[in-house]
Amino acid sequence: MGDPRSTLTAETMIRSRGEPTMQHDKFTDNNLNCSSTMPAKRILRSALFLGAVAIIIPSQAFSQTVDQKQAGMNVVKKRERHALKVKSLVNNDEAAAAALKASSSSPAISAGDQALMQARSKTAARFDNYQIKGFNIPYPSYSDSLLQDYGSIRSKLDEYGIGIVGDVTAIGAYNLLDGPRSGPGPVMADGRQSDQQFWGQKLSGTNFLQAGLSFDTDRWWGVPDGQIVVMGVNTVSSWQNYNPNQTAVAAITWYQTLFDKSLELKFGIQTNEKEWVGTVIGGNIANPIGSSAAVHYEMGLGPVPAAQPSARLKWNITDNIYEQIGVMRSLPINGPTGNPIYDNRIYNPSNLDFDVPNGGLLAINEIGYKTAASPGVHSTWLRGGIMWNNSDFNNFATGRKQSGAVAGYLLGDYQLTQIAPDSIFSAYRGLYAGATMMMGDEDVLPFFASYEARLYGIGLMDSRPQDMISLSYTYNDISKSLGRQINSFSNLSGLFANSASQTAQLSYTAHVTDGVSATLGVGYTMNPSVTQRREDRNALNVILALFMPL
Numbered sequence: 001m002g003d004p005r006s007t008l009t010a011e012t013m014i015r016s017r018g019e020p021t022m023q024h025d026k027f028t029d030n031n032l033n034c035s036s037t038m039p040a041k042r043i044l045r046s047a048l049f050l051g052a053v054a055i056i057i058p059s060q061a062f063s064q065t066v067d068q069k070q071a072g073m074n075v076v077k078k079r080e081r082h083a084l085k086v087k088s089l090v091n092n093d094e095a096a097a098a099a100l101k102a103s104s105s106s107p108a109i110s111a112g113d114q115a116l117m118q119a120r121s122k123t124a125a126r127f128d129n130y131q132i133k134g135f136n137i138p139y140p141s142y143s144d145s146l147l148q149d150y151g152s153i154r155s156k157l158d159e160y161g162i163g164i165v166g167d168v169t170a171i172g173a174y175n176l177l178d179g180p181r182s183g184p185g186p187v188m189a190d191g192r193q194s195d196q197q198f199w200g201q202k203l204s205g206t207n208f209l210q211a212g213l214s215f216d217t218d219r220w221w222g223v224p225d226g227q228i229v230v231m232g233v234n235t236v237s238s239w240q241n242y243n244p245n246q247t248a249v250a251a252i253t254w255y256q257t258l259f260d261k262s263l264e265l266k267f268g269i270q271t272n273e274k275e276w277v278g279t280v281i282g283g284n285i286a287n288p289i290g291s292s293a294a295v296h297y298e299m300g301l302g303p304v305p306a307a308q309p310s311a312r313l314k315w316n317i318t319d320n321i322y323e324q325i326g327v328m329r330s331l332p333i334n335g336p337t338g339n340p341i342y343d344n345r346i347y348n349p350s351n352l353d354f355d356v357p358n359g360g361l362l363a364i365n366e367i368g369y370k371t372a373a374s375p376g377v378h379s380t381w382l383r384g385g386i387m388w389n390n391s392d393f394n395n396f397a398t399g400r401k402q403s404g405a406v407a408g409y410l411l412g413d414y415q416l417t418q419i420a421p422d423s424i425f426s427a428y429r430g431l432y433a434g435a436t437m438m439m440g441d442e443d444v445l446p447f448f449a450s451y452e453a454r455l456y457g458i459g460l461m462d463s464r465p466q467d468m469i470s471l472s473y474t475y476n477d478i479s480k481s482l483g484r485q486i487n488s489f490s491n492l493s494g495l496f497a498n499s500a501s502q503t504a505q506l507s508y509t510a511h512v513t514d515g516v517s518a519t520l521g522v523g524y525t526m527n528p529s530v531t532q533r534r535e536d537r538n539a540l541n542v543i544l545a546l547f548m549p550l
Contacts, residue, residue, distance in 0.1 A: 124148045130163020130214045133227050133255045134312075137276040137283035144548045146515035161219025165231060166211035166550040169288050170386040171543065173200035173353065179537035184495075186241045187337045189346050198528040199242045200541040208235035208304055211248050211550060217256070226256040228238045229268075233305045233351075244345040246305050249352055264324075267311040269351060272328060273303040274362055275312060277409055281470050282432060282456050286517035286547040287509040292474045292501075293450035295438040297340060299387045299407050300330030300362045306344040307351040308359075323367045329354065330362040333391040343520060360391035373427040385409055393444035396481035407440030419459065429459030442479045446530055447501070449477035465512035476501040478530055486531055494534075499528035507543070519545040 083516060124142035127149070131139050142154065149155055157163060181202045187192030212231025217223040233250035237243040245350065253268035265277070274285075281290035302308040312326035335343025335357070347356040368383030387407045395402040413434035420426035436452035456470035483497035490496050507521030521543040526537045 017291055038128070047259065052394065064349050065308050070455075076355050085260075096307050106384075124154060127154045127158060127163055130154075130165065130216070130227075132165050132214060132229055132251075134253075134264065134314075136276070136278050137274060137280055137285055139285060141548045144511075144514050148514065157213075161216040163214045163216075164211075164550055165214050165229060165390045166209070166548070168210075168546070168548040169208040170205070170546045171207075171288055172205040172545070173201070173541045173543045176540045176542055177537055179539070180535060183536065186339065188240055188344070189244075189337065191336070194239070194241055196239050196241070197536070198525075198539060199239065200539060200543070201528075204238050205241065206235065206239075206243040209234045209242075210304065212251065215355075217254075223256070226254065227259070229253045229255070233307075235305045241339060241342055243305075244342050246345050246349060248305055248307065250305065250307055262316050264314040264316070265312070266314075268308055269307050271302050271304045271307050272310055272326075273301065274300060275310075276324075276326070276366060277385065278381065278411060279436070281434070281454055281472060282413075282458055282468050283381075284458070284509060286511075287468060287470070287507065287519050288545050288547060289507055289519060289521050289523075289543050290454075290470065290472060290505065291436065291452055292476060292503050293436060293452060294476070295407050295436050295440045295445060295450055296387065296409065297331075298445045298447065299405065299440065300328075300333060300340060300359070300389050300391065301364075302328075302331050302344070303341065304416045305351070306331055306341045308344075309354055320371050321367075321369050323365070325363075325365045327361060327363050329356070329393050330359045330389050332356045332359045334358060334394050358391050360389060362387065362389045362391075364388075373415055373418070373430075374424055375421050375427050376418075377427070378418060378430075379428060379432070380414050382412045384411070393441075395443050396479055396485055397443045399485075402441075402444055405441045405444050407445070408498075409436070409438040411436045420462075420465075426459070426465065429465060431455070431457045431460070436474075443481050446479055446482055448479050451475045464510070466517075468509045469507070470509075472504070472508050474503045474505075476503075482530070495541040496533075497531055498529070501528060501530075502526045515548055515550075517547045519543070519547070521545075 110419060124145060124147075127142045131142070142148070146168075147153065150297075151217055154164065179201075182195045183197045183201070185196045188194050196204075197295050202491075210231055210233045215228040215230075217226030217228060220228075229251050231251040232248065234247045235243055236245055249269060251268065252271050253266060255264070255266045264347045273279075277296050278293040278295075279293060281287060287537075297303060308329050308331060310326060310328035312324055314322055314324035316322050331340035332343040333340065336346060337343055344351075344356065347353070347359075353511075364385055364387050366383055366385035368381065368382045371379060373379035385408065387409075388404065389406075390404045392401045393405050399496060413435070414433060415428075415430050415432050417430040418427055419429040429431055432455070434452075434454045434456075436448040436450065440448045442448040452472060452474040454470060454472040458468045458469060459465040460469065461467065477500050478498055480499075483499065486495060486497040487492075503523055503525045505521055505523035507519055507523075509517055509518050509519040523539075523541050523543060525541070526538045529536075
C-alpha cells in the first residue's frame with residue numbers, strides 16, 4: 001500500500017461485512033451525535049475569532065517594544081539571524097542569504113554561492129514570498145514551477161501584492177501479483193458495496209489539482225509578515241473510497257507572525273497534513289507515496305481534499321525548539337462509510353460547512369526540535385505530539401459508543417552524511433534515517449498503532465542533486481477487539497480478521513525538469529486490508545506519481 005489512504009480504505013471494509021455491532025443508520029446516529037459536540041464547536045469558533053483579533057493588533061508595535069528592551073537585544077538579533085538562515089537554506093531565498101552574509105556571527109558565503117544567489121534573483125524565485133506559509137516542510141521555489149513567470153503573470157500580480165499558489169499531483173498503482181482483481185470492498189456513498197478491496201487491486205488512478213491566490217497583508221493593509229490564502233481543489237479518482245471526486249474549497253486562511261516571529265498564528269479553513277506530524281518522507285513534497293501510517297487520519301486530521309476549520313499557534317521557543325497547539329473541527333467519525341475522508345465528502349462537499357455529523361473538537365499539542373542543513377550542520381527533526389478528539393467513537397469491545405479518544409506520535413529524522421557540505425545550497429545532500437511510532441486506543445481505532453523505519457538519500461549523485469531514493473518499512477497493528485468481532489461472524493461472512501498489515505516500499509523520485517517531478521515505487525504489502533477471504537493474497541504494487549507545482 002505505502003499510503004495512509006490505502007489504510008483508511010482497508011479499515012472501512014468492516015462496514016460491509018454484516019457484523020451487527022458495526023451497523024448503524026446512515027444519517028440518524030450521526031445527527032444525534034452532532035448536538036453533543038456543540039460546546040467543542042463553540043471553543044473552535046472562539047479560537048478562530050481570537051486569532052482574528054490578535055492579527056488586528058499592529059505587529060510592528062510588538063517588534064518595536066521588544067527592540068527597546070536592552071536585555072532582549074541579543075535574543076532578538078539571534079532570532080533574526082536564524083530566520084534569515086532558515087529562509088536561505090530551506091527556501092534558497094536570495095535576499096535572506098545576502099542579509100545573512102552581513103551578520104558577523106554567521107559564516108561567510110562563498111563566491112560560488114554569491115553567484116548562485118545573483119542568478120536566482122533574475123528567476124521566478126524572487127516571488128517565493130508568496131508561497132503558502134506555515135507548512136512544516138519546504139515547498140519548491142517558483143523557479144522550479146510550471147508557470148515560472150510565463151507571460152510576466154507573476155510580475156504583474158506582484159505589483160498588487162498577489163501570488164499564484166497550487167500544484168497538480170497524479171498517482172497510479174497496480175498489483176503485480178496473481179490475485180483476485182475484485183472482491184467485497186468497503187461501502188460507498190450510495191450504500192452499495194465496492195468491488196475493490198484495496199488501492200491497486202485493479203489498475204487505479206487519482207489526480208489532485210489545487211490552485212489559488214495568496215495576498216501579502218503588508219501590501220494590502222500594512223500588516224507586516226502576514227498572508228491570506230484562498231485556494232480551491234479538484235480531485236478525480238477511479239476508486240471513490242481511496243480519494244473521492246470533489247470540487248471544493250481547499251483553503252481560506254490567514255497566517256501571521258507576532259512578537260518578532262517568536263509566534264506564528266494560522267487560522268481558517270484548510271487541510272492539515274502539512275501543518276502537523278510530518279509523515280512525508282524526507283520532507284519531499286514531490287514524493288506523494290511513502291508512509292502508510294493512518295492513526296492521525298483516523299483521529300480526524302484532514303488531508304487533501306478534506307479541509308476543516310482550524311486554528312494553530314506555534315511558539316518558536318529557541319532557534320531550534322518549537323511548540324505548537326491547535327484546535328480544529330474533526331472530520332466525521334463513524335460516518336456512513338467509516339472513512340473520514342470519504343464521509344467528509346458526503347456531509348461537506350464544499351468544505352465550507354462548519355458543522356458535520358459527529359465531527360467534534362480535535363485538539364493537538366506538538367513539540368519538536370528542528371535544524372536545517374548547513375555547512376557542517378546536519379539536518380535534524382525530532383517531533384512528538386498528543387491528539388484528543390471528543391467525538392463519539394464505536395467501541396469494538398463493548399459494541400457501544402465511546403465519547404472521546406486519545407492518540408500520540410513520535411517521529412525523528414537525522415542526516416547521517418553530507419556529500420557536499422561546502423555550500424548552503426548543497427549541504428542538504430546526503431543519507432538520512434528516520435523512524436515513526438504512532439499509538440491510539442485499540443478499542444476504537446481499527447489500525448491503532450503504526451511503526452515505521454526509513455532510510456533515504458537526497459542528491460546522492462552529483463548529476464542528480466534533487467533526486468531522492470527511499471526505502472521504508474511500516475507495521476500497522478490491527479485492533480484485537482475488532483478482530484474478535486469480525487471472526488465471530490466468519491462462518492457466515494467467509495471473512496477473517498488480520499492481526500497486522502506490513503508494507504516494505506522502495507521508491508525513487510526524479511526531478512525531471514522545472515516544475516515536474518516523477519516518482520516510481522514498488523511496495524509489497526502483507527495483508528492489505530483488515531479482513532481477508534481464503535483466496536485473497538498479498539499485494540505487490542507498482543506505483544507511479546507525478547508532482548507539478550504551479
